[in-house]
Amino acid sequence: MRTVLSEASYAEFQSQGFVRTGLVLPDAVLDQIRGLYQAMPASLSNWSYFESNAIASPREPGRKARLKHLLRSWVPGGARPSSSPKVYEKSIYGSTEMIPVVLEALLERGLKDHLRETSFLAAHDILLEGTKHDHNFGFHDDGFGWDIFFQTGDDITVYIALQDMNEETGGRLSVERHPEESVLFAERNRSVQAFARYCKDQGAALKDGRVTREGAETCRRRKHIADAYRRMSEERNLRTRRHYRKVEMSTIDMRKGEVILFNNKLFHDVETWKCSSYRSVYIIRCLPLYEMGLSPPRKFLNDVDCNRYLLDGEAGLVRAIDLETETPTFVACPTS
Secondary structure, X not given: OOOOEOHHHHHHHHHHOOEEEEEEOOHHHHHHHHHHHHOOOHHHOOHHHHHOOOOOOOOOHHHHHHHHHHOOOOOOOXXXXXXXXXXXXXXXXXXXXXXXXXXXXXXXXXXXXXXXXXXXXXXXXXXXXXXXXXXXXXXXXXXXXXXOOOOOOOOEEEEEXXXXXXXXXXXXXXXXXXXXXXXXXXXXXHHHHHHHHHHHHOOOOEEOOEEOHHHHHHOOOHHHHHXXXXXXXXXXXXXXXXXXXXXXXXXXXXXXXXXXEEOOOOOEEEOOEOOOOOEEEEEEXXXXXXXXXXXXXXXXXXXXXXXXXXXXXXXXXXXXXXXXOOOOOOEOOXXX
């Protein structure tokens, strides 16, 4: 995170696990977010689709079932019960027209002051909404996922509260403190790069020298790639189970429209919501353009667009990008 956050923001992140930007979105933009998602029925919620799909093909039910189990993001060491509680009323992952609207509003208000000159893919956005009767994802960290494919250990989550969240309301986000002291944090980029090299060695189709998700899925040696992916997931889960009880967390009060930055590859959790009204948050995931050996996809597995916008840290602007016709400029991935 040292290479993507400004010096002051990095110091705050290193201490607290998040950056309180001091930025607040105006009501007009919040109303746009609410209006967009109010028009979307809860049936469009799609996080479980990502959870249940990976490289295993439908012709390999045993392997698919194993990978489905590994992709679940729950308390380390815990298994999802056969009769699962409802998780959020809406959990909609996509790449909506709100991404440039929100990022441009934040850049106008000083977002660039918290970033270095690194460029990011504004990969996708998320609406999470629920009542006090709904469950959230629980204590977890988000590892490398087949649905997104191009990810790094220095991803930035732009997290926006659509209402106040405090001790009285509940629903506050908690994040891992002192993250770069974690034994889990340092290996994130290395493990993804090692997996990319393995895919390349197995002959997965390449684009500009980088492995594509589609190439790995159709490669003649895709079963070997699936095994490597499974091993990477198992090793991560084993390390997580060994260390997660030692994690110290920051619990974050937020007011309506407030914006914080954190890293979803670190442990995070959400308190139980106490109010009769809905709890809603809007999220944008930003991926620094590190040379990871992977090519960013254009689609989620369920045919939802992603990676359609570029956040240029040096110029302080956001613009549309078509990965079919334009290859963004990647930079060397930091070694530590």
